[in-house]
Amino acid sequence: MPHYIERGSIPPKRHTQFRDAGGNLRYEELLSRQGFSGDHTNMYHLRMPTRMAAVGRYMDRPLKRAGEVPHRHRHLRTAVVNSTGGPVGSRRVLLYNQDVVISKAHPNEDLNSFYRNGQADELIYVQTGAGTLSTNLGLIRFKPGDYLVIPRGIIWQMTFDSTPRLLVIETRGPLELPDKYLSRHGQLLEHAPYCERDIRTPEFQPPNDEEGEFMVMLHMGEGIQEYIYAQHPFDLVGWAGQCYPWAFSIHDFEPITGRIHQPPPVHQTFQAPGLVICSFVPRLFDYHPDAIPTPYYHSNVDSEEVIFYSKGEFMSRQGIEEESITYHPMGLPHGPQPGKYEGSIGVKATDELAVMIDTFAPLTLAAAALGIDDEDYPMSWSV
Ligand SMILES: [Fe+2]
Incomplete structure (x- = not known):
């Protein structure tokens, strides 16, 4: 989480009596990560958050899952997903x-x-x-x-x-x-x-004091459990914490560039166990006189690469469109499409905008991907 902040009304000391002007006690709830050993936020409710x-x-x-499908590079045209x-x-x-x-x-x-x-x-x-x-x-x-x-x-x-x-x-x-x-x-x-x-x-909002029936959809397991709460869930008078x-x-991601090609870690934006997420944003290209701005061909053998192409022309790909996803699984090398490696020499800048998700465990292709899968993509390097 980014940093500790406070919003609304909170007591000067945590876990102590906190009352309104009429003497009514507020109900404190702790939202905490990694048991009680990670980032956390103390929330102060008008009513018990457990009141259902x-x-x-x-x-x-x-x-x-998509079923028994071949292991291969994939191009998913997500713009047309149903x-x-x-x-x-x-x-x-x-x-x-x-x-x-x-x-x-x-x-x-x-x-x-x-x-x-x-x-x-x-x-x-x-x-x-x-x-x-x-x-x-x-x-x-x-x-x-x-x-x-x-x-x-x-x-x-x-x-x-x-x-x-x-x-x-x-x-x-x-x-x-x-x-x-x-x-x-x-x-x-x-x-x-x-x-x-x-x-x-x-932006903090005043607490909603409504009572009645309010349905909260809880995503757990591979489904949704509906719970009907007896008060509006947005009943906080204040909160403080880092969660x-x-x-x-x-567009606020400031790219890091160099004289020669910079690897994906310079684009990293988020981390989570088992994956990293990177942002490719418009930037000046490498400035060594003999630089090749597109990536070298690479076998990043411990990870799978998923790239979502948001806007602009991606420097190393052809045949993709806005909202395409390319999926390059581990076990195979991948790299620029024909002409892109040589064609990038001397180019000064890129306007690409893309989100990359690299996972450290193999991904499973889901059934919804089958109908948008470009079957010719694995052969797109064959010229
Ligand atoms: Fe790659």
């Missing part, structure tokens, strides 16, 4: 393993009920569309190019002002700022490609 009206339905949503519904219901899982689930979503509805992921942190990359993420900790307004980071346990809704298309990455372990960018006490270091001022935190939703625009 009913346990609702369980809806099974199993991950569906997806409708809200920002959760419209998700179409494309690739997954024990550490991460990667989906594309083209919502055509707002999410006006409440959602809580109980088992994964969510990173939502906003390809198109603007809107508002409303959470129990406050509002975050978003626009194209934003990464929305929503830790598990946060309760949220989402409304859109324009047509959204979202890349959704769910991580089984904590999604964090990369360790290599942080000081011993957690401040972003001078060499990091972004700093605290680039991070947008929730909260936040936003960061890919």
Whole structure:
């Protein structure tokens, strides 16, 4: 998480009596990571957060694998994936393993009920569309190019002002700022490609005092459990801590460049157990007189590479389009397409915008990927 902040009204000392003007006690809830040994936030409720009206339905949503498919490089045209519904219901899982689930979503509805992921942190990359993420900790307004980071346990809704298309990455372990960018006490270091001022935190909203029936969809296992709460879930008078939703625009990522080709770690933006997430942004190319700006062919034998092409012309690829995903599994080398290696010599800059997810365990192709898979892609290097 980025850094400690406070919002609304909180007591001067944690775990002590905190009352309103009428003497009514507030109810403290701790949201904490890694048991009680990680980042945490203390939240102060009007009512007990455990006060429930009913346990609702369980809806099974199993991950569906594509079946026995050949091991090969893939190009998924995600712009045409069949997806409708809200920002959760419209998700179409494309690739997954024990550490991460990667989906594309083209919502055509707002999410006006409440959602809580109980088992994964969510990173939502906003390809198109603007809107508002409303959470129990406050509002975050978003626009194209934003990464929305929503830790598990946060309760949220989402409304859109324009047509959204979202890349959704769910991580089984904590999604964090990369360790290599942080000081011993957690401040972003001078060499990091972004700093605290680039991070947008929730705008606090007054507590909602409504009682009634409020349905929260809890994502657990491979399904959704509905819970009916007896009060509005957004009833916080204040909170303080280091575990909260936040936003960061890919356009605020300051690229690190060099005289010769810089490897993917310079583009790293997030870390989570079993994966890294990188941002490729417009930048000047390498300035050694004999530099080759595209990557060399590479066998990164311990990882799988997934790249989502957001905007611009990607320096090393041809035949891809906006919202394409390329998937280069471990076991094979990959690299620039014919003509791209030689063609990059002397080029001064790139306007590419892309999100890369490198996983350290093999991914499984999901059934929804089959209908958008470009079967000719593995042969695209054969000239
Ligand atoms: Fe690569």
